[in-house]
Amino acid sequence: QHELIIFNISNRIKKLEKDAQVFQEILDSIQSSDGILWASPVYYMLVPANYKRFIELISEKDVEHLFKNKHTAFLTTSIHSFDHTAHNYIHGICDDWDMRFAGSFSADMYDLLKAEERKRLCCFAANFFEEIKKNTLYSKNYMPVIWRDFKYVSGESGSGAETEKKKILIVTDANDRQTNLGRMIERFKSSFSFEIEVVNLWDIDIKGGCLGCIQCGYDNQCVYKDKDYYIEFYNTKVKAADILVWAGTITDRYLSSRWKLFFDRSFYNGHQPSLKGKQIGFIISGPLSQIPNLRQIMEAYVEGQQANLCGFATDEYGDSQGIDNLLQNLAERLVQFADSSYIKPPTFLGVGGLKIFRDDIWGRLRFPFRSDYVAYKKYGVFDFPQKEHTTRMQNAIMLLLSKAPIFRREVNKRMKDEMIKPLQKVLDD
Ligand SMILES: Cc1cc2nc3c(=O)[nH]c(=O)nc-3n(C[C@H](O)[C@H](O)[C@H](O)COP(=O)(O)O)c2cc1C
Known part of the structure; x- marks a missing residue:
């Protein structure tokens, strides 16, 4: 029903940089296509370097116009660690090139093994094809990036940042x-x-x-x-x-x-x-x-x-x-x-990211990433809350007691005071 042509751009990037004819083949195919599906693993919160290099080549060769008004979507596999930033990036590029960005699909690296996830992917694809047929329009997410024409010329040399010990x-x-x-x-x-x-x-x-x-x-x-x-x-x-x-x-x-x-x-x-x-x-x-x-x-x-x-x-x-x-x-x-x-203390970016790694390195990725497992164990990264036995005991007791309305009323009355009590103690000491 549909014809799918796949170009592997990452592992042929050196050829694509040097061989204009091979690059042209891709451009011709883009020009004659009804839709373009970007597909990539997430590497360091983005697409891999070679994949990005392809995007740079499009700009360097000034052929972004070939992508204009094409329907497009983005498919990644990852362990969901900053997959959203990779998606934002490609979406931004597509907006810059005036493409019609239908959506992105972030699959976990093993989702293909699950029938439910295969169904979801098929549904995503079916919607993409349907929207190409209907020529659906979407609002852009990203404004163009505007460069200022500005030449920086430094004044006097600096001074004063002294350190003898630091490299x-x-x-x-x-x-x-x-x-x-x-x-x-x-x-x-x-x-x-x-x-x-x-x-x-x-x-x-x-x-x-x-x-x-x-x-x-x-x-x-x-x-x-x-x-x-x-x-x-x-x-x-x-x-x-x-x-x-x-x-x-x-x-x-x-x-x-x-x-x-x-x-x-x-x-x-x-x-x-x-x-x-x-x-x-x-x-x-x-x-x-x-x-x-x-x-x-x-x-x-x-x-x-x-x-x-x-x-x-x-x-x-x-x-x-x-x-x-x-x-x-x-x-x-x-x-x-x-x-x-x-x-400085980490925010959600560092805390959330580490929890994803902690779970995967303890679990499904422990075997190939043996070295991570050993290091995480050594440095106490496996801080699963299941190990907090006092907290678990407290929870069990409090949850049991809170079944009684009279206890809940008392808790509600004292909630705020009790929450800050241990912190107050630190300040008082
Ligand atoms: C160099 C490198 C960087 C990676 N960075 C990320 C990342 O930032 N976020 C993430 O969720 N997964 C990351 N991964 C995991 C891959 O995205 C994931 O294993 C993906 O499914 C690999 O796809 P592939 O088998 O097609 O190469 C990284 C893997 C490698 C090798």
């Missing part, structure tokens, strides 16, 4: 020092009286994206091993720093796919926080405040690492002097928080 590393994908990002990095560096190391992701030999082979699950050994420089870089430079500054330019609705490659390849650390206790700051060129989804990804990433997000310095609304101040303050904050070893 600071800036990682960037800035290719050119004569860009806002390049100049922001230079200004940031000048806040310190000593030389700060800057590593450019383009100078690091990275042979390819994460293969998703999970061979690292056993003992954190990546299949790439010493075939490229990534693992050594991450182990000896990134993990060794106390203060990390990620510097990048917004590319579509994220950073560049090179940055995404950096995050994806760190998966050999499994679901363990490889940057625990570090101070992290972002220097971003581009309209970050217009992309709250990206900000949420960055916040969730840092919380997931059990690190401390010191802040963002962007070039989006300041005048040059304002940006100088932002960079100076970021430098000082990074040092100040590092000196006091401050890690």
